[in-house]
Amino acid sequence: MTETQIYSEVDLEQIDYEIFDQLPHTSGGRLSSFELYYPKVSRNPEIRKVYSLIKKIAKSNASVMIQGETGTGKELIAGAIQAQSLRANKPFVTVNCAALHEHLLESELFGHEKGAFTGAIATHIGKFEQADGGTLFLDEIGDMHPSTQAKILRVLQQQSFSRVGGNKTIQVDVRIIAATNKDLWMEIENGGFRADLYYRLNVVSIHLPPLRERREDIALLAEYFRRKFAREVKKNVGSFTDETLRLLCNHSWPGNIRELRNIVERAVLIVGEGDSITAKDLAMRGQDYFAAGGRNRRRADRGEVGLPTLNLEVLEKQAIVSALEQTGWVQKDAADLLGISPRALNYKISQHVITHAGWRKHSMKSA
DSSP: OOHHHHHHHSOGGGOOTTHHHHSOSOOSSSSOHHHHHHHHHOOOHHHHHHHHHHHHHTTSOOOEEEEOOTTSOHHHHHHHHHHTSTTTTSOEEEEETTSSOHHHHHHHHHOBOTTSSTTOOSOBOOHHHHTTTSEEEEETGGGSOHHHHHHHHHHHHHSEEOOBTOOOOEEOOOEEEEEESSOHHHHHHTTSSOHHHHHHHTTEEEEOOOGGGOGGGHHHHHHHHHHHHHHHTTOOOOOBOHHHHHHHHHSOOTTHHHHHHHHHHHHHHHSOTTOOBOGGGSOOOHHHHHHTTOOOTTOOSOOOOOOSOOOHHHHHHHHHHHHHHHTTTOHHHHHHHHTSOHHHHHHHHHHTTOOOHHHHHHHHHHO
16 A cells, blocks of 8 residues: 555544543543543544443453554553443552563462562562452463463452462452453464463453554544643644654554554654654654655755656665765665665665765775
8 A cells, every 4th residue: 555545544634633622631540531532533443343342341240352463552441441340449450471480470460478489578469369359451361371371260260369378268359351462272272372261261352453454543643642742741842744644644553552652752752842743753763764655854844856767777876875975975874764774785886886985985994
């Protein structure tokens, strides 16, 4: 899909940014007003379906499995379920199952008694106890060790457990929401995930589409993050230029919403007081920048110039020379600007017989 095709589908003139001013100032929970009311302004049908499903299942105690790529907002969805549930005023506890070793994760989840192992100098209350009456969010559950999976299954079945190194049975009332960026069916076939636990957790299944499949919402999310971070740092930041929005909407977003959030936060921090966010303020790698339709970041303000020729060989040489001139004939920087490797650039320089006095001077000194 070309830049023009993508951008024409995202009609930026039709986006009603006034919705931000119409939302309540607080959501009454851990989510911001925008995050809680986002489905009302989202233009993506899949996201609207997700929030419609949340409304139907939030007040139940059913376990929920959220699947999606890294950065798609799985914890946000878990928080939205909690916020609309009957447990909204109870604890919402999160655990990243991929961040801890097997034995540390067990201690984190179930707690441990004093003296249970070396370094256990005091009794530790685990996440299940902390979440009693509320919701426990198990993020990246696909990375959990099979032995820990078996213990989680036992808790789900019996609603009770014992701390590590202890004999006392502890009863809990906890709703489980799990999330993963893995294909759990494949993990089950490979023996990495228990099928019985999968069925126990997957009472309600939610799939979050990646940001590249919801381009119609990119500008809306970017504007939300712009306002959020500008307010946090108490800085007057202008809106995005049309070129900037075009780049944002055309980028492939491998890091999804988390990547968009980080890029906008950095732009807000580095842009001048009262200035609009331009393409040069985006922390995109050269390859991503040009793939999204970006042009020379260092060019002076001037009118667009038409192509002097359609001969690809001539255009390629002109692009290489232009990149080298703008980077002081530093090949590594020029390669980054062109979105290719230094090795590939060096080959093309030889192919097009491009030379520079500085290179010859350097070669003579080296000789």
